[in-house]
Every structure is written in structure tokens, then in C-alpha cells.
Amino acid sequence: MDYEKLSPVVARIRPRTSHKIVGIGIIIVVLIYVATQLSDYQLSTSTFLAATSTAGSSVADTVGDVIDSQVANSFDGVSDSEVTDSAALGTTAVDDLFQAKIEPIPNIVHYVWLLNPLKNNTNTRLEFKHFLSLYAVSIYWKPDKIFIHTDIAEGDFLPEPGTETPEDEWNLLITGQPNVEVNHITAPSHVPGTNRTIDRIEHKSDFLRLHMMRTYGGIYLDWDAHPLRDIKPLRYSGFKAVVGREPSNRIQTGTYMARRDSDLMKTWSEKMALAYDGTWTHHSNTLLTYLAPRLVPQPGEVLIMEQDAFTPGDFTTPSYNRFYDIHNDSPLQDLSDIWEGLFDRFDDPKHWPKWHINYSATYVLHVFGIQRAQKDLKLNGFTDLTPEYVLARQSNAARALYPTARRMVEEGLIADPYAEA
Known part of the structure; x- marks a missing residue:
């Protein structure tokens, strides 16, 4: 380009080799200075994260002005100043602050074993497959208590000392595990608050398990549900209830965990009697599938896991x-x-x-x-x-x-x- 033909103003900004050299020199000087600072002060990753957290807290303050009051109240008494001050200390301090506010789901496991009239109420002995589930609970979860809620009479669940037979093997091994308690109960025969009878033992179990979860909180397991690893991350997730999907995107009831004061357990317990119509899952899976997603918007109430978490595979x-x-x-x-x-x-x-x-x-x-x-x-x-x-x-x-x-x-x-x- 013929710069001599351009106006004097434009000509002044035409690129020159000397300008390029000066620019490169400035960049080199800046890089040397930064490297020196990094070497002198050894800027650590944690320091960088702390600075990032501090800047992030300023953005959060602005966004927080438009957060719904219900969300803001979910911090259970943690003030804005506490959050801001802790953010300046780094992410670990923030984690510690909120970890202290988390009430975990109790490490209490519930099984239900009811007599089956179709088997003339003779199903008093458990098998290896039942022990396989409970033993996995014991070694992976190390629960504070493992309840077996059963309507088997106290004298019929375990043999008298000296009268043991090979059929008693698994009952003895199960009750011999740490913190196992056999809770002898009367199975529900009627829908609570009504004169409608409950005929199937599976439906009796549905009402009984939910009653125990409302009483103690913890984790309910079907006997054919087998733990593969620890669920402590889920219990300490900050959610009051954790459920999982099954095929057809429904929520299953063979494995679920909750605090006893969770809105999900409370609402499900109140509505189960109304929803019960004698069909297979209307009061259980169907009702739970309706309720759980509607409680997700409430902070910390319900976490819904994908199907692989508790129920991989399908019914085909x-x-x-x-x-x-x-x-x-x-x-x-x-x-x-x-x-x-x-x-x-x-x-x-x-x-x-x-x-x-x-x-x-x-x-x-x-x-x-x-x-x-x-x-x-x-x-x-x-x-x-x-x-x-x-x-x-x-x-x-x-x-x-x-x-x-x-x-x-x-x-x-x-x-x-x-x-x-």
C-alpha cells in the first residue's frame, strides 16, 4: 500500500517494524516479570482457588438478590456474612461450613419378612440369597442398626439352643451379624384409618416399610436388592430423601432412603391409604412416581437417581x-x-x-x-x-x-x- 498518498492521520498509524519489535519486547518483559513473581511467591493452587472463590462470592451476592426466598432460607441459619467470609478463606472452608449443616440420612437399614398364607405361613426360614443381601449391607455400609421387621413369632424365628438343624443355618448367620435386630410386629391387615382389608403380603409390606421409615428414617431394602458399594455419599448428599428410577421411567420402591422428617415420606405416608385400590403398585410405585418429582424443586428434599443406580436392567x-x-x-x-x-x-x-x-x-x-x-x-x-x-x-x-x-x-x-x- 502507498502510505504516502494517505491522509496524515492515517499515515501515522501505519505499521512499522520498530513498533513490532517494541511490542514483542514489552511482552517478553511482562512474561519475565510474571515468572519472577510466581517463583518468588510460589502462588499455589489453593491460593488461586481462594481468589477465585472470593471473586465468585461477589457474583453470587448479585445473583442472590433475585433468588427465591425459599431457596435462601434453605441454608438453615447461615448468614450472608458467614458465606462471604468463608469464601475468602477458600473452598475447603466453605465446604466445612455447609458440611456442618448437613443432617445425613440415618445409617439404619430396614428389611421386612412376612408370613405368606399361600405357603401356609411356613416361610419362617431365610436362605443364602437373603444372607447375601444383608451381609453386603453389613460389610459395605456398616449400619448402626439392621432391622428385620417380621410377624414371625419370636420363638419361631430362631431355634432353641441345642435344637438347630441345617434349615436354621441362614437365620442364625443373619441374626449373628453386627447390629441386627429382629423386630417382631403384627402385620397390617387393614388400610390405616379404614375398614378396607389388605390381602397381599406385598401390600402389607408396602404399608409396614413406610411406617418404619417414618418412625426411624434410614434405608429400606427388598431382600433381592444387593449392595455393591457404600452409599455414604448419598446419605450425606444433603437431600432428605433419595430414590431411583426403574424401567419405564417410574420410581421403584425396592430401594429408597430418607430422613424420617422428609416431606416425601410424610406426604407419601399420608396419601398411600387414599391411593390404595388393591392393584399392584398404584399406592406404591405409581404414587411415589407422582410425588417425588414434584418435591424436587424444594431445596434439599428429593434426589432422583438414574435407573442404573438401584435398578439396572428391565423386566423382559x-x-x-x-x-x-x-x-x-x-x-x-x-x-x-x-x-x-x-x-x-x-x-x-x-x-x-x-x-x-x-x-x-x-x-x-x-x-x-x-x-x-x-x-x-x-x-x-x-x-x-x-x-x-x-x-x-x-x-x-x-x-x-x-x-x-x-x-x-x-x-x-x-x-x-x-x-x-
Whole structure:
């Protein structure tokens, strides 16, 4: 471009080599200065986070002016000055401040075991699969109390000393675990506040479990719900109730946890009697699916987990087959394809068999459909959740539950039929 033909003003701002050199020099000087400061003062990551938190608190103050008063009140007495002062100290101080305000969901576990009239009320003895669930609770969650609420008479649940038989094995092992308490109750026969009878033991259990959750709080588990890992992060999440999805996006009732003062437990308990119509789940899953999402907007009331958290799989034949079916092509006791790093399966998907399911996102595994698998499905040798089946680890169910059974072997509670002599 012919800069001499431009106006004097424009000509003054034309780029010159000397300008570029000066600019580069300034940048170099600034970089050297910054590096010197970093070296002299050793600006740490925590200091940077503290500065970021302080700046963030100023933004939060502005946004806070438009926060709904209900949200603001959810901090339970924590003043704005406390938040601002703590933010200046760094994120750890803020975490400590609010952690002190969190009341966790009690570490109390509830099971229900009721006599079944269809079995002439003879179902007084539990089995290995029940012990498998309760033992996992004991070793992974270390609860303060494990309640077994049952209408079995006190003298019928455990044998008299010296009269034990092999059938008593699992009842004895279950009650021998730390902090287990058998709570002998009268099963509800009528819908509370009405003269309508409750016929099915499953529905009696629905009313009983909710009553106990309203009384104590804690975690309710079906006997076919098996913990795979600790749920302490959920209990300390700050939510008063934690529930999970099941297939069809409904909320399941086989695993849920709550504080006894939670709005969800209170409202569900009040409305269950009104909703009960004798159908399978109208008063339970259906009502809970209606209530829980409507309480989510209330700060800290309800956390709804995705389906994999408590109820992976579905209620279809292919799902049952994939879960229970025995794969004899897998070497006995070989777990080489179950332990994997974060990107192992992503980088090398062919290393794992197509039938294998990863349960890394699952806290509690609900093993639906055992009865159907026993009666209707033509599986490759599956009969029930037995020690032999689990310890062989040739199915998805067995591989998921194996760590619990392995602990039983190590504690001398069961024998390993595959152990070398």
C-alpha cells in the first residue's frame, strides 16, 4: 500500500517494524516479570482457588438478590456474612461450613419378612440369597442398626439352643451379624384409618416399610436388592430423601432412603391409604412416581437417581437371560475381563465378552425375576442364587455378587467348592 498518498492521520498509524519489535519486547518483559513473581511467591493452587472463590462470592451476592426466598432460607441459619467470609478463606472452608449443616440420612437399614398364607405361613426360614443381601449391607455400609421387621413369632424365628438343624443355618448367620435386630410386629391387615382389608403380603409390606421409615428414617431394602458399594455419599448428599428410577421411567420402591422428617415420606405416608385400590403398585410405585418429582424443586428434599443406580436392567426375558444365564465358555473363576481401567473398554472393546455388563454406576443391584427365571426361562443351568453359582462367576449376576461371597469365604461363613485342596 502507498502510505504516502494517505491522509496524515492515517499515515501515522501505519505499521512499522520498530513498533513490532517494541511490542514483542514489552511482552517478553511482562512474561519475565510474571515468572519472577510466581517463583518468588510460589502462588499455589489453593491460593488461586481462594481468589477465585472470593471473586465468585461477589457474583453470587448479585445473583442472590433475585433468588427465591425459599431457596435462601434453605441454608438453615447461615448468614450472608458467614458465606462471604468463608469464601475468602477458600473452598475447603466453605465446604466445612455447609458440611456442618448437613443432617445425613440415618445409617439404619430396614428389611421386612412376612408370613405368606399361600405357603401356609411356613416361610419362617431365610436362605443364602437373603444372607447375601444383608451381609453386603453389613460389610459395605456398616449400619448402626439392621432391622428385620417380621410377624414371625419370636420363638419361631430362631431355634432353641441345642435344637438347630441345617434349615436354621441362614437365620442364625443373619441374626449373628453386627447390629441386627429382629423386630417382631403384627402385620397390617387393614388400610390405616379404614375398614378396607389388605390381602397381599406385598401390600402389607408396602404399608409396614413406610411406617418404619417414618418412625426411624434410614434405608429400606427388598431382600433381592444387593449392595455393591457404600452409599455414604448419598446419605450425606444433603437431600432428605433419595430414590431411583426403574424401567419405564417410574420410581421403584425396592430401594429408597430418607430422613424420617422428609416431606416425601410424610406426604407419601399420608396419601398411600387414599391411593390404595388393591392393584399392584398404584399406592406404591405409581404414587411415589407422582410425588417425588414434584418435591424436587424444594431445596434439599428429593434426589432422583438414574435407573442404573438401584435398578439396572428391565423386566423382559432378554434382560433376565443376560443377567442369570451361565456362560460355560468363560473359564471357571476367571475375572480377567471384569477388572478394568477407566478407558480400557473404550480403547479395546473386543477384550470383553459381549454378554458382560459393567455395574460401575450401580450402588444397589436389584435381582428381579428369580422366580420367573426358575419357572419360565430356559437358562443354561441356572436354578437359584446359591454359593456355588455365585462363586463360579460365569454369569453377570454371579460376577456382580462375587465380592460379597468372597468375603463370606474369607470369614469362614461359607465354603468355596472351587478352592484347591
